[in-house]
Amino acid sequence: MECRVLDITLVSATDLKDVNLFSKMDVYAVVKISGDDSNTKSNKQKTPIHRDCGSNPKWDFPMKFTISESAAQHNQLDLKIKIISERNIGDKEIGKVVVPIKELLDNKETEKSERHVSYSVRTAGGKMKGTLNFSYKFGEKFTAPAPAPAQAHFAHAQKKMDNPVMAYPPGGQAAGPTYGYPPPNGAHAPAGYQAYPPPGGYPPPGGPYAYPPPGGYAPPPPQPGYGYPPPGGAAGYGYPQYPPQAGYGYGPPQSSSSGGGGGGKMALGIGAGLLGGLLIGDMMDDAVDIYYD
Template sequence: MEFRTMDITLRSGKNLNDVNLFRKMAVYAVVWISGGDRIPKQKTRTPTDHGGTNPTWNFPMEFKVDEAALQLNRLTLKFKLVCEQSSSRDDKVVGELSVPIKELLDSPATPDADGNKFFTYQVRKPSGRPKGELNFTCKFSEKMADASAEEMNEYVLAVELKKKIDSALELGKNAIGIGKSGASKLMKYGLARLGSGLGKKKREFGRAWHKFTDGVGQNKEEDYQPVRPNPTQTQTPDTKWATSGFSRILAKRGL
C-alpha cells in the first residue's frame, strides 16, 4: 500500500461565529480525515485558545494518507471548531469546515521555504451559513511504497499514543494546588489508564510503545510504563484525589 504523510499546522481563525453571550469564547478545534478504509481513523484536538472570535493555535499535527484513496478524491479533511464551556457536555459548536484532501495536494499555491502551502477557507455555522475564516498550512511528503496494513496500523497507533501521553504529561505539569507528589501520581495514573484502555490490543500496543520510545532518549520506557493500577492496593487521600482528578480531566478533554 502506498501512502503519504500530511502535515497540517492549524494557524488561526478570524471573525468566527460568537456562541457566547456574556463572555469571551475559548475555542478549540477537532481535526480528522473522513473517507477511506485502509488506515485507522486519526483524530487530533488542539489546545483551547481564549482569543474569542479570533483564536490563534499554531498547532502542528500529522496524518497518514492512503495514496489510492487520495487520487480517487475519496478523502476529506474535517475541522470542527468548538467553544469550551465549564462542562464538556455543554460545549458549543462554533462552525465546521470540510476540504477535499486532493484539492490541497493539487493546489497551485506557492509553498514557503519549508514546503508548506498556506490556505484560508470559509467556516460554516451549524446552520450551514458562512461565518468566519480558518487559516492553516499543509505539506505533503513524497509517496512511500509497500507499507503493509499491519505496519500502518502500528504506526498510527504509535502516533496516537504519543499524542495522548504528551497531553497527559502536560495536564500533570500544569496541575495547580496538588504539589509535586500529587502531580506525579496524577501523571502516572493517566499513563496507566491510557495503557490499560487499549484492551485487547495489547500486542499492538507493545509494538507501538517500542516505536514511540525508540530513540526518544528522555522518555524512558521504565519511567512511563503503562500498567493498570492494582485495585486492591491501599490508596492514600492524595492518591485518591489524583486518580479521581485525572479521570475528570480526561473526561473533560476527551482523552
C-alpha cells in the same frame, strides 16, 4: 500500498460566530481525515484551547497524518476541521471546514514546499461566518503494508464465537454432573448425565435424581369440597348432608378382618342358594306326585 505524510499547521481563525452569551469563548479545533478507517486512532487530532480568545483564536499547532495515495487520488478522503467552544454547560460547535484531500494534493507546489490557505467557516445553520487559516505540505510517497480487511477480522471473530472453548480440570473430565433432557428410549446416558431437576431447583450436590422422581409425585392432600362429607368427619361446604337411605336388593358387603373371608362367604352364599333351589324343586315334585296319587 503507497502512502504520503500530510503535515498541517492550524494557524488561526478570525471573525467566528460567538456562541457564548456572557463570557468570552475558549476555542479549540478537532482535525480529522474522513474516509480512511484503517487507523481510527491516528486520523483524528485536537489543538490546545485558546482561553478568552473570543471570535479570533490562534493556535499555530502542527499535526501529522498518513494518507493513502490511491484513496486521495480517487477523491475518497476529506480534511474535516471542527471549531468548538469549550463551556461548563457543554461544548458547542462554532462551525466547520471540509476540504477534499485531492484538492490540496492538486494545489501543492512541490513535495517539500509549504502552502498557506484560508477557507470560510460554515456554521451549524449553514451560513458562512468567519475564516480558518492553516498551512500544509505533503511528503514523498512510500510503501506501507496494507491493513487487514475488516471482513477477515469479522470472519475470525465469528469463527471464535462458533467454536467455543470448554475448559476441563486436570484428569480430562468435566467438573460436576451434566444436566440435559433424558436420552431417547433405549439409549445409554453418558457418565455424569442427569436429567433436568424438578421445578423446585437443581438437586443438592451428591443427591441427583431424575425428573420426575421415581414413583411419581405424591398426590396433593384432599381438600374440603361439596356434597359428601370429607374424610375424617370434618365439616365441608355446600349443600346440607343427609343420612344414607335404605336401598333395595342385597345389602352392602361386610368387611372382613381376614384377607380371604370375602371370597369364602360369597362361595358359601352361592352354594346355599343352589341347595335351597334343589330342595324347593324336590318339594314341588313330591306335591305333584301326591296330587296324582
